[in-house]
Amino acid sequence: MERKNMWEHYTEEQEKELEELAVRYRKCLDQSKTERECVALSIAMAEEHGYKNIEDCIREGITLKAGDKVYAQYMKKTLALFHIGTKPMTEGMNILGAHVDSPRLDVKQNPLYEDTQMAYLDTHYYGGVKKYQWVTIPLAIHGVVVKKDGTVVPVVIGEKEDDPVFVISDLLIHLSQDQLEKKAKIVIEGEGLDLLVGTKPVKNADKDEKEKVRAWVVRYLKEAYDIEEEDFLSAELEIVPSGKSRDCGFDRSMILGYGQDDKVCALTSLFAMLEAENPERTGCCILADKEEIGNMGATGMQSSFFEDMVAEVLALTGEDSPVKVRRVLRNSCMLSSDVSAAYDP
Ligand SMILES: [Zn+2]
Numbered sequence: 392m393e394r395k396n397m398w399e400h401y402t403e404e405q406e407k408e409l410e411e412l413a414v415r416y417r418k419c420l421d422q423s424k425t426e427r428e429c430v431a432l433s434i435a436m437a438e439e440h441g442y443k444n445i446e447d448c449i450r451e452g453i454t455l456k457a458g459d460k461v462y463a464q465y466m467k468k469t470l471a472l473f474h475i476g477t478k479p480m481t482e483g484m485n486i487l488g489a490h491v492d493s494p495r496l497d498v499k500q501n502p503l504y505e506d507t508q509m510a511y512l513d514t515h516y517y518g519g520v521k522k523y524q525w526v527t528i529p530l531a532i533h534g535v536v537v538k539k540d541g542t543v544v545p546v547v548i549g550e551k552e553d554d555p556v557f558v559i560s561d562l563l564i565h566l567s568q569d570q571l572e573k574k575a576k577i578v579i580e581g582e583g584l585d586l587l588v589g590t591k592p593v594k595n596a597d598k599d600e601k602e603k604v605r606a607w608v609v610r611y612l613k614e615a616y617d618i619e620e621e622d623f624l625s626a627e628l629e630i631v632p633s634g635k636s637r638d639c640g641f642d643r644s645m646i647l648g649y650g651q652d653d654k655v656c657a658l659t660s661l662f663a664m665l666e667a668e669n670p671e672r673t674g675c676c677i678l679a680d681k682e683e684i685g686n687m688g689a690t691g692m693q694s695s696f697f698e699d700m701v702a703e704v705l706a707l708t709g710e711d712s713p714v715k716v717r718r719v720l721r722n723s724c725m726l727s728s729d730v731s732a733a734y735d736p
Pocket of ligand 1: 490652653682729730
C-alpha cells in the first residue's frame with residue numbers, strides 16, 4: 392500500500408491550523424503526565440465548555456434535552472463526556488474512546504530503604520516499559536498522599552526549574568562487560584528500577600543509629616511535606632520523566648514528550664468533543680484508565696462504569712428502561728484509538 396506523506400498535501404491554511412492544534416496539544420500534554428492530572432484538566436476544560444457534573448444533574452432532578460452536556464468521572468481517574476443529540480439516544484451514540492494512563496513506575500507501599508549509604512524508593516513498573524529507557528534520565532514524582540486524618544496532599548516534585556529531580560542509576564561503562572552481554576530485556580531488570588533519592592546522612596544521629604541516609608529522607612519528608620513514612624501506605628506516587636515536551640527536528644515536524652501513548656488520542660478526542668456543535672446523534676467521549684495493565688480495576692473499561700453512566704444519562708433524558716440501555720449500546724458506533732506508530736510510540 393502506498394501511503395501519502397500528508398506534509399505534501401496540506402494547504403498553507405491547514406498547516407497553520409495544525410500548528411495551532413499542536414501548540415494546544417503540547418500545553419495540555421505537559422499538564423497530563425498522569426491519569427489523575429489528565430482527568431482533572433479534562434474536567435476543567437469540559438466545565439468551561441458548558442459540561443455539567445452528572446451527579447449534580449441527578450441530585451437536582453434535571454431533565455436533559457438536545458444540546459445539553461454532562462460529564463461523569465470515577466475516582467478522579469476515568470471520565471465520560473456526553474453531548475445530547477437531537478435524535479433519541481436509543482438510535483445510538485457516536486463514541487470516541489482513548490486511554491489516559493501511560494507507562495510509568497509506581498512507588499511501592501513500603502518503599503524507602505538504604506543500601507551502601509544511598510537512599511532509594513522501591514518501585515514497580517506499570518504498563519509496557521522498556522526498562523533500559525528509564526535509567527540515567529531526570530525523573531519526577533507525581534501523585535497524591537492521603538494522610539492519617541484523610542487529607543489529600545498533592546505531590547509534584549521535579550518539574551519546576553529549581554526542583555530537585557531523581558534518577559535510576561546505571562553501571563559505569565568500564566564495569567559493564569557482563570551487563571552488556573545480556574539481552575536487552577534483562578540488561579536492566581524490573582527489580583533494579585529503584586529511584587535514588589538521597590546520599591546525605593542525618594547530622595546529630597544516635598551513635599549506633601544505622602541507615603542515617605534513610606533517616607535524613609524521613610526527616611526531610613516530615614519537614615517539607617508533613618508526610619510520615621507510614622503515609623506511603625496510602626499514597627499513589629508515579630515516577631515519570633521530568634520536563635516539558637519539545638518540538639523535535641530542524642523543521643519542528645515532531646513532538647518529543649512523555650505520555651503520548653495515549654494522550655495523542657485522548658486529548659485530540661477531547662478537543663473534538665468540546666468543539667462539536669448541535670450533534671444529531673448523542674456524542675460521547677470516554678477517557679479510560681488502566682489500559683496499560685489490561686483495562687482491569689474499578690476505573691478500567693472492564694468495570695461497569697461506562698454502562699452505568701449510559702444508563703444514568705438515558706434516565707436523565709426521561710427514558711428509563713434497561714432494554715433501552717441495551718439499544719443505545721447496540722446502535723452506537725465507536726472510534727477506539729491508541730498509538731500504532733512503529734517507532735517511539
Ligand atoms: Zn496505548
